[in-house]
Amino acid sequence: MDHITDSEKGRNVKEKNDRREPGTVYHVSGTSGIRVLQPRVSTHKKAYVYAIDNLVTGLLFGVNKDDFDFILSTDEEDRPLVYECYPDAFRLSYEGKGCSVYELSEEGFIRGATSWMPELVSEQEVPVLRETVVPDLYSRLLEEEKEGNLVLHRYQDTPEYKERISRHVVDRLIRFEVLRGDWEQDNRFATFFRPLIEGLLALMDGHLL
Numbered sequence: 067m068d069h070i071t072d073s074e075k076g077r078n079v080k081e082k083n084d085r086r087e088p089g090t091v092y093h094v095s096g097t098s099g100i101r102v103l104q105p106r107v108s109t110h111k112k113a114y115v116y117a118i119d120n121l122v123t124g125l126l127f128g129v130n131k132d133d134f135d136f137i138l139s140t141d142e143e144d145r146p147l148v149y150e151c152y153p154d155a156f157r158l159s160y161e162g163k164g165c166s167v168y169e170l171s172e173e174g175f176i177r178g179a180t181s182w183m184p185e186l187v188s189e190q191e192v193p194v195l196r197e198t199v200v201p202d203l204y205s206r207l208l209e210e211e212k213e214g215n216l217v218l219h220r221y222q223d224t225p226e227y228k229e230r231i232s233r234h235v236v237d238r239l240i241r242f243e244v245l246r247g248d249w250e251q252d253n254r255f256a257t258f259f260r261p262l263i264e265g266l267l268a269l270m271d272g273h274l275l
Contacts, residue, residue, distance in 0.1 A: 094126075094127045094128045099197070100197070101193070103191060115189075117170055117172075120184065125206065125210070145217060150218075151258070152258040160203050161204040174190055236266065
């Protein structure tokens with residue numbers, strides 16, 4: 067059986083990105099048929115159209131997911147790295163779902179307005195140049211993983227992996243003020259993160275002062 071080396075994986079990603087049209091960025095959505103993208107208020111509390119210049123990274127945004135499903139970053143070759151925050155998160159998020167890839171002109175987009183450098187934003191409405199439907203997003207992402215264009219770290223029941231996830235989840239619980247809301251209504255919190263949440267609530271009840 068042939069094995070793809072790390073250097074070959076990097077070349078695959080670079081060649082894939084080099085093939086895209088100059089000045090093209092991508093917006094990926096579960097909604098099809100959009101002709102003009104309108105700025106929307108999201109976690110950054112400002113109305114933006116979001117885009118990304120790596121198609122494979124963009125595909126990860128083809129479903130409704132958030133920071134409590136995955137840690138998402140990129141390596142030095144601009145290859146997306148995904149860490150599952152709970153067992154089977156990747157399959158549960160993507161299986162049986164499709165998306166639309168919208169190609170956009172890069173003109174008017176800026177990088178660095180958010181804390182995640184791969185992300186570009188525009189404060190203006192953006193016309194769509196082309197729409198491509200991806201009917202089976204899960205299979206497509208697994209194929210990208212097989213080709214070395216995506217690195218997926220499946221959940222591991224090890225102290226090192228769980229420490230990474232715990233630090234990430236605790237940061238988001240506090241940053242997004244989850245503890246102030248009815249967190250038990252979210253099945254992920256009730257099933258996978260209950261000990262973290264109850265531990266934080268206990269630390270914050272004042273008894274340690």
